[in-house]
Amino acid sequence: MQITSYISVAYLAVFLPAALLLYTIVPKKVRPFVLLAAGFTFFWFISEFLIAYLLISILSIYLIGLWLEKLKGKRAAALSAAADKEEKKRIKKQNQTRQLLVVLLGVLINIGILAVLKYSPFFFTNINLIMRLTNAKAGVEVPQFLTPIGISFYSLQAVSYLHDVYKDKIKADRNLARVALYMSFFPVLMEGPICRYSDTAQALYSGERLHYKNLTFGAQRIAFGIFKKIVIADRLNIFVTTIFKDYEAFDYDGGLILLGAILYTVELYMEFSGTIDVVIGSAEMFGVRVPENFRQPFFSKSITEFWQRWHITLGTWFRDYIFYPVTMSKPMKKLTKSARKKLGRHYGPMPASIIAFFCVWFCNGLWHGAGWQFILFGMYHFVLISLGSLILPLSNVVLDKLKIDRNKFPYKLFTILRTGLLVCIGEMFFNSRGVKDSMHMLKRILTTFTIKSWFDGSVFSLGLDPYDVLILVIAVAVVFTIGIIKEKGKSPRELIAARPIFVRWPLYIALVVGIIVFGAYGAGYIPIDPIYANF
Amino acid sequence: MDRLIEILEDIQPDADYETCTTLIDDHILGSLQIISLVAEIEDEFDITIPTVEIKPENFNSAKSLMAMIERLEDE
Numbered sequence: 001m002q003i004t005s006y007i008s009v010a011y012l013a014v015f016l017p018a019a020l021l022l023y024t025i026v027p028k029k030v031r032p033f034v035l036l037a038a039g040f041t042f043f044w045f046i047s048e049f050l051i052a053y054l055l056i057s058i059l060s061i062y063l064i065g066l067w068l069e070k071l072k073g074k075r076a077a078a079l080s081a082a083a084d085k086e087e088k089k090r091i092k093k094q095n096q097t098r099q100l101l102v103v104l105l106g107v108l109i110n111i112g113i114l115a116v117l118k119y120s121p122f123f124f125t126n127i128n129l130i131m132r133l134t135n136a137k138a139g140v141e142v143p144q145f146l147t148p149i150g151i152s153f154y155s156l157q158a159v160s161y162l163h164d165v166y167k168d169k170i171k172a173d174r175n176l177a178r179v180a181l182y183m184s185f186f187p188v189l190m191e192g193p194i195c196r197y198s199d200t201a202q203a204l205y206s207g208e209r210l211h212y213k214n215l216t217f218g219a220q221r222i223a224f225g226i227f228k229k230i231v232i233a234d235r236l237n238i239f240v241t242t243i244f245k246d247y248e249a250f251d252y253d254g255g256l257i258l259l260g261a262i263l264y265t266v267e268l269y270m271e272f273s274g275t276i277d278v279v280i281g282s283a284e285m286f287g288v289r290v291p292e293n294f295r296q297p298f299f300s301k302s303i304t305e306f307w308q309r310w311h312i313t314l315g316t317w318f319r320d321y322i323f324y325p326v327t328m329s330k331p332m333k334k335l336t337k338s339a340r341k342k343l344g345r346h347y348g349p350m351p352a353s354i355i356a357f358f359c360v361w362f363c364n365g366l367w368h369g370a371g372w373q374f375i376l377f378g379m380y381h382f383v384l385i386s387l388g389s390l391i392l393p394l395s396n397v398v399l400d401k402l403k404i405d406r407n408k409f410p411y412k413l414f415t416i417l418r419t420g421l422l423v424c425i426g427e428m429f430f431n432s433r434g435v436k437d438s439m440h441m442l443k444r445i446l447t448t449f450t451i452k453s454w455f456d457g458s459v460f461s462l463g464l465d466p467y468d469v470l471i472l473v474i475a476v477a478v479v480f481t482i483g484i485i486k487e488k489g490k491s492p493r494e495l496i497a498a499r500p501i502f503v504r505w506p507l508y509i510a511l512v513v514g515i516i517v518f519g520a521y522g523a524g525y526i527p528i529d530p531i532y533a534n535f
Numbered sequence: 536m537d538r539l540i541e542i543l544e545d546i547q548p549d550a551d552y553e554t555c556t557t558l559i560d561d562h563i564l565g566s567l568q569i570i571s572l573v574a575e576i577e578d579e580f581d582i583t584i585p586t587v588e589i590k591p592e593n594f595n596s597a598k599s600l601m602a603m604i605e606r607l608e609d610e
Contacts, residue, residue, distance in 0.1 A: 167587040304565075319566070324586045327570045336574040345546060349570035389567065 003045040005530045006190065006278045007229045012222070015042065016282055019186070023286065024210050031207030032181055035286070039184030043148070046190060050148035053117070054184060057110055061158045062179045064106035065165045065172030071099050072168075103166040110158040117147045122370035150189045152367060156317050157183060161197045163321055170197055178205045185290075187282040191275055191532040193293040193313040200290060208287040217493055218285035223511050224482075225277025231475045233270035234527045235520035238463030240264045244431055254449030256458060257441050261428035265420075266476070268427060269297070272311075272532050296483045297423075301415040303384045306423055314367070318360045326356040346393050354386050361385070368430065373438055377430045384422060471518050536601055542575045543597060552597040559591040569594065576600075582607040 003010045019038040023031055043051045075095040082088045124142045131139055161182070164170045173179050182201040188194075243252060243260030252260075273294045283290045297310035307315045326332060332352040340348030365378020404411055425445075429438040453459075460466065485492045496504055521527060543552045550563045558564045564572065572594075573584050582604060593603040 164587075167585065169587045320586075323566065324589050327566075328573060328584070328586045328589070333574050333577065336570055337578060340571060340574065345571070346567075349567045349574075352570060353567055 001045055003042065006187070006275050006282070007226055007530075010045075012226075012278075015045075015186075016285075020210065020215075020285060028207040028209070032177060032205045035185065035204060036177060036181045039181065039186045039189065042186035042189060043150075043184060046150070047148040050146055053113055053148050053151065054154060056113065057154060057158045058176075058180045058183045060106055060109045061161050061183070062173070062176050064102060064109075064162060065179070066174065067102050068099055068162075068165050069172040071095060071102065099166060103162050106162040107159055110155050110162075114151055114155045117145045117151065119366070119370045120145070150191070153192045153194055154183055154189065156194050156314075157196075160194070160317065160321060164197060173197075173201070175205070181205060185283070185288070187279045188290055191272070191279065191530060192311075193276065193279070193291050194317050195290055195313070200288060203288045210285065211287060214287050215285050217497075218281040218283075220493055220496075220508070220511075221281030221284060222278045223508075223515065225274040225281065227475070227511060227515050228270040228274030228277065228479060230515055230519035230521060230527075232472060232479070233267045233274065234525055235464075235468055235472055236263050236267040236270075237520075237526055237528045239459070240267050240431075241526070242462050244433075252444070253453050254445040254447065255451055255453040256462075257428075258424070258445045258449060259454055259459070261424045261441070261445075264431050265424045265427040267528065268431075268531060269294075269310075270479070271528055271530070275530060275532070296487050298420055299416060299483070299487055300419050301412060302388060302419055303381060303422060304388065306419055307381070307385075314364070318364055322360050322363060323356045326359050327352045332356070347390075350389060353389065357382050357386055372435045373429055373432050376435050376438060377426055380426050380429060384426075468520075475514075475518070536597065538579055539576070539597055539601055539604070542572065542579060543600075546571050546575070556596040556598075558596060559594050564594060576604060580604050580608060 001010055001014070003015060005011070015038075019034070022038075023034045026034055040051065043054055072095075075091065078091045078095070079088055082091055121142050121144055124140050128139045128142065161170075161179070165172045178201055181204045182195070182197055185195075185200065185204055240260055240263055243256060244264065246252075276293045280290055280292070291313050293312050295309040295312065297306055300306035300309055327336070327349075332355065336349050336352045339351050342348075343350065361378040361382035362375065363378075364381070365375045368374045368377065399406060399411075406412075425442065428441055429435075432438040432441060459469070464472075482492050485495065496507055499507075540552050543550070547564060547568050550558065552558075555561075555563065569589060573589070576582070577584060584603075584607065588603055588607070593599055
């Protein structure tokens, strides 16, 4: 059996039910091992023998965690035996350096594997390019590696475990099976969310029995995820692929290219958040709550807010393990203190933040892929977020002068639409074949944009017929309505569950029938491959 | 506590620090303000705030901030 996606018959009709069945029939103590076996089996189905890399990561963080714990124990013993303050200071410093070296070794193993497998071809290709530019005759051979699916996700989980042990946020786990389960829980293996040890490890290992509410709520969430992917994302795929692949050959105008960028953003959201719905729903069935990855991102009023609502666990990972460690490092704190004296309240923390933003967005871009277009994607966000912070005082003055109320609906709507447009441009870079294509497409939008091509029937020649457009409008409206309910702090599933049975069941049936009847599968459609699984 | 409130008001004047318990949850303090706040608190109270202490539980109210400062002063 091969599993290519969470939204596949192999996963939904075979793997998940089999795992649930096995989980429920075995005694409580055995259940964590069923989940562990399911995780390894799942990994085997998606990446076969490359499972060796996952095992190295698990073993490395387990052993290094214990090593750190041992050093911490030694430090405590030495401190209690120390004669004076000076000696204590010396012990602390010496032990701290050792711990730092040990944790760096762990990070090096895990990020090293990721770097070699995923980035070395990109690195050597660029070396060759530079050598060619300098007319050097010799070139280096570009290595090619098979990369396990999900490595970008579980490697970040590994680093967070090491960091959290090092910083005393958690205790190193002596139970290898629990560490292994934290790293290989099958619903999150391929596309996240990126979990922290403190989020999931205990719940995964507790072997709680299955509950009716968890099963039904999980199933509903899964069905909603399938709806987003099959009815919306797969339907948009031909149009988006055509625009991005052939934008030059067919000389599409800026209007159609921008429409392609907008619809790609919708497609990406429906595909990724739909898959995450399936992931979270699957975990919920086992009674495990994994962190949410999306919170209605298209209601964001700024790019910063967008990244607090889109791929949340990646954003918080970069915040906790790059942004704060950089801004809170000794030299940066010093910089902030002196800058506050010279530049004042708003601009004081800016120099340190901009340096940290650069590190975050460079890594964020690279994390998404080994290509210059991904670095461009990261730098685009770095510039937008830095500029946003820099011009905030000025824009507040202008808004006050123009007597524009920032809390009124028209202004909020303007900021939401502005953010949406900027996000779509960023995603256009992200989906392009390279930086050259990105720039061409942007140029076309800026120089040849007309809204006419949205309505003159051009759309219907690019893989969407009027029937598709009608279904898309209705389906997006359904997702949007659910988003508004969530935005108001209510749970759509709880609201539906509180309704009488003759309201509840028609809604469930409508969702399933909606997927079967309006799903974009079969002749005339090409389902998208899971986009984030390749990262 | 008064010294802390003074620092907070200097960094972000638009909040009632005596009562507010959602400084982080309601985005009253963003990452830029947190960077300033940490630098000022460290200076004023002669402590070092490690990055693991930068979490909503510690930064959501003046009271929780003070509790963190006192804890770090004792260490």
